[in-house]
Amino acid sequence: xxxxxxxxxxxxxxxxxxxxxxxxxxxxxxxxxxxxxxxxxxxxxxxxxxxxxxxxxxxxxxxxxxxxxxxxxxxxxxxxxxxxxxxxxxxxxxxxxxxxxxxxxxxxxxxxxxxxxxxxxxxxxxxxxxxxxxxxxxxxxxxxx
Numbered sequence: 001x002x003x004x005x006x007x008x009x010x011x012x013x014x015x016x017x018x019x020x021x022x023x024x025x026x027x028x029x030x031x032x033x034x035x036x037x038x039x040x041x042x043x044x045x046x047x048x049x050x051x052x053x054x055x056x057x058x059x060x061x062x063x064x065x066x067x068x069x070x071x072x073x074x075x076x077x078x079x080x081x082x083x084x085x086x087x088x089x090x091x092x093x094x095x096x097x098x099x100x101x102x103x104x105x106x107x108x109x110x111x112x113x114x115x116x117x118x119x120x121x122x123x124x125x126x127x128x129x130x131x132x133x134x135x136x137x138x139x140x141x142x143x144x145x
Contacts, residue, residue: 002076005108008076020052020056032044034047055084058095059086065080067080067103075110079103081103084099098130100130102127
């Protein structure tokens with residue numbers, strides 16, 4: 001099962017890179033929950049797709065590269081690198097032409113062939129911070145766990 005789960009994560013990243021946020025519907029369960037370590041917020045699949053769209057609106061060449069995948073049971077840990085060039089307005093910041101890169105570590109739980117829950121840890125400065133020196137404005141409201 002671990003090999004199939006790793007393959008699911010890899011295919012989901014490749015599909016989102018190639019097709020954009022709509023590809024998430026094929027890989028993430030309708031009731032998927034994401035937990036963001038930066039602010040403790042809870043994210044739905046629709047909010048995830050919105051966040052991906054916002055990133056792509058300012059960094060159209062954004063790509064996620066898989067650096068490592070480790071699986072055990074129903075969980076897959078991934079270490080990825082996200083890169084993009086700021087060629088369009090992003091959260092009110094005019095295009096700078098800067099190339100941005102940061103790393104993430106995610107743990108995804110898989111059930112019935114879909115990603116049902118994810119925990120994310122950003123290990124570098126995100127797009128907005130690298131452009132402005134300030135944290136990005138939140139696109140969602142913090143939720144209690």
